[in-house]
Amino acid sequence: MLDEVLAVAAVDPHLAHAGVFGGDLVQEPGAGDDVLLPGPGRDEANAIGADMVCVRDRLTRVRAFITQRLRRPRGDLQGREERTVRCPHCEQLAMVAEGETNRCLFRGAVDTTQEMMVYAYLGTPEDEGSLIGICPTCTQHTVVYDTELATGDRMPFCFSCPGPPSTADALPLPDDLVSGLYKWAEDIDTTLNLDLRDREDGKYDAEWERLFQDGRDLARRLAHELGPARTVTYKGLAHGGLAALTSVAWRGDRQM
Numbered sequence: 001m002l003d004e005v006l007a008v009a010a011v012d013p014h015l016a017h018a019g020v021f022g023g024d025l026v027q028e029p030g031a032g033d034d035v036l037l038p039g040p041g042r043d044e045a046n047a048i049g050a051d052m053v054c055v056r057d058r059l060t061r062v063r064a065f066i067t068q069r070l071r072r073p074r075g076d077l078q079g080r081e082e083r084t085v086r087c088p089h090c091e092q093l094a095m096v097a098e099g100e101t102n103r104c105l106f107r108g109a110v111d112t113t114q115e116m117m118v119y120a121y122l123g124t125p126e127d128e129g130s131l132i133g134i135c136p137t138c139t140q141h142t143v144v145y146d147t148e149l150a151t152g153d154r155m156p157f158c159f160s161c162p163g164p165p166s167t168a169d170a171l172p173l174p175d176d177l178v179s180g181l182y183k184w185a186e187d188i189d190t191t192l193n194l195d196l197r198d199r200e201d202g203k204y205d206a207e208w209e210r211l212f213q214d215g216r217d218l219a220r221r222l223a224h225e226l227g228p229a230r231t232v233t234y235k236g237l238a239h240g241g242l243a244a245l246t247s248v249a250w251r252g253d254r255q256m
Contacts, residue, residue, distance in 0.1 A: 077094065077096070077105060077150060080096050080150075081149065081150040081151045082149060082150075082151055082163060082164075083096060083097045083098075083149075083157075083162040083163055084096050084097070084149060084150035085097060085102075085147055085148065085149060085150075085157065086148050087104040087106065087107060088111075088116070088119040089104065089107060089109065090104065090106050090107050092104070092106045093148070093149075093150045094106035094107075095111075097113075097157070097159050097162035098162065099113070099159075099160060099161070099162060100112065100113055100160075101113065102116055102159065113142055113159040113160055116142075116144075116159055117132055117141075117142060117144075117159070120132055120144045121192075131144055131145050131146060132144055132145075132189070133145060133156070133182075133185050134181055134182070134184065134185035135158040135160060135161065135165045136165055136173075136178070136181065137158065137161055137165050138158065138160050138161040138165075138233070139181070139215075139218070139219050139222055139232060139233075139234065140158070140160035140161075140235065141185060141188060142158055142159045142160040143156050143157065143158045143159075143165050144156070144157055144159065173222070173225055173226075174225065177218070177221060177222065177225060180218055181218055181222075184211065184214055184215060184218055187211055187214075188211055191204055191207050191208065191211065212236060215234060215236070216234055216248070219232050219233075219234035219248075219250070220232075220234075220250060223250030223251065223252060223253070224250075224252065224253055226252075227252050228251045228252035228254065229251075230251070231249055231250070231251050231256070232249065232250050232251075233247050233248070233249040234247065234248050234249070235247045
């Protein structure tokens with residue numbers, strides 16, 4: 001609280017004395033070396049009284065505006081709660097995941113899914129593992145394990161196929177393919193952490209190329225196991241791989 005008084009006093013000493021924060025926060029003259037500012041006299045207090053009434057009125061209007069503004073997106077969010085997450089900018093539960101993009105109904109701004117992965121990675125404490133993993137449903141590396149949703153739940157959430165990812169056990173996949181997908185995602189996290197730590201151009205190019213090719217092979221095998229009823233799309237790696245590739249898709253053994 002003292003810091004707030006000092007900040008206001010630096011702008012306008014009268015505000016600090018006029019009870020903006022309430023209570024006896026400003027000591028009177030003669031109270032010792034820790035006196036903040038001299039208290040206002042009766043004439044000065046009367047002179048600024050009208051100004052303070054105006055200040056309090058404006059603050060009340062600001063609070064009312066903020067409350068109204070926070071309520072505005074609620075109608076638009078109805079029916080979308082299961083894919084509405086907390087916006088990394090305004091920190092409101094108002095960002096609707098739409099696949100490739102994510103739109104905040106409070107700010108009106110749009111972030112790509114790759115940008116959301118960056119925010120999640122930067123928000124991971126250094127002593128914990130990565131918050132990001134691979135989605136067993138769409139095979140994209142866009143699952144954030146601890147996502148807060150507008151439903152009030154916290155759970156794994158895939159931003160590429162918006163919603164909680166299907167568990168690997170629920171898909172008809174062989175155990176070695178499931179373990180291969182998890183191992184691939186783990187290797188991506190490890191290489192990314194090393195690359196960011198060393199910051200040496202080209203040092204991990206060969207490893208990124210290997211991960212790129214492994215991901216393509218895993219996606220092709222995933223499509224084979226799931227059969228022609230499902231489409232598996234591989235979009236490469238967010239942090240490496242062949243720049244010329246935009247995406248490749250399969251249905252069963254047939255490349256689209």
